[in-house]
């Protein structure tokens with residue numbers, strides 16, 4: 001299984017996590033970097049607007065890989081503009097597996113994962129798993145174990161025929177809806 005870890009990280013929390021995932025999976029790593037830096041508020045605004053901001057050249061062709069692990073922070077509960085650009089630039093992604101790792105202050109990890117999943121499933125990728133961590137946990141060093149567990153989970157899920165993983169995800173979704181309905185009825 002050939003894995004590419006692609007990481008956008010401005011203050012290095014996500015980079016630390018991505019490096020630990022790279023070590024645990026034996027993946028290659030590519031850095032997604034802004035061509036031009038923006039300030040905090042403008043960066044958040046561009047992310048909210050789902051803008052695609054210019055990036056430096058990096059590995060966007062997945063022809064030599066079976067899986068992409070895309071790692072980025074939560075910005076205004078959205079992927080950063082550079083990550084939007086990266087996703088648009090990705091080539092040879094059809095049928096390839098996708099996992100997502102997100103760091104955040106305290107909110108938005110699930111929304112970021114959901115957004116990345118939506119964009120890349122539209123391009124034909126097959127989502128298998130995600131990891132969301134708070135920046136405090138990364139800074140305290142608590143990310144290493146999570147990264148190892150995530151890497152092991154991702155590898156075993158990626159080895160399964162996709163139809164099994166897809167069925168598990170669909171059953172999980174139906175169970176969540178049923179539980180919500182039961183709560184409403186009660």
Ligand SMILES: Cc1cc2nc3c(=O)[nH]c(=O)nc-3n(C[C@H](O)[C@H](O)[C@H](O)COP(=O)(O)O)c2cc1C
Pocket residue numbers: 008009010011012013014015039040041043044072073074075076077078103104105106107108134135
């Ligand atoms: C422009 C901007 C917007 C952010 N928006 C959020 C947010 O909506 N929710 C949150 O929990 N953290 C937010 N953060 C904090 C980052 O998600 C968090 O610090 C993350 O770990 C940074 O990753 P990095 O060090 O890899 O750049 C924001 C940070 C920046 C720079």
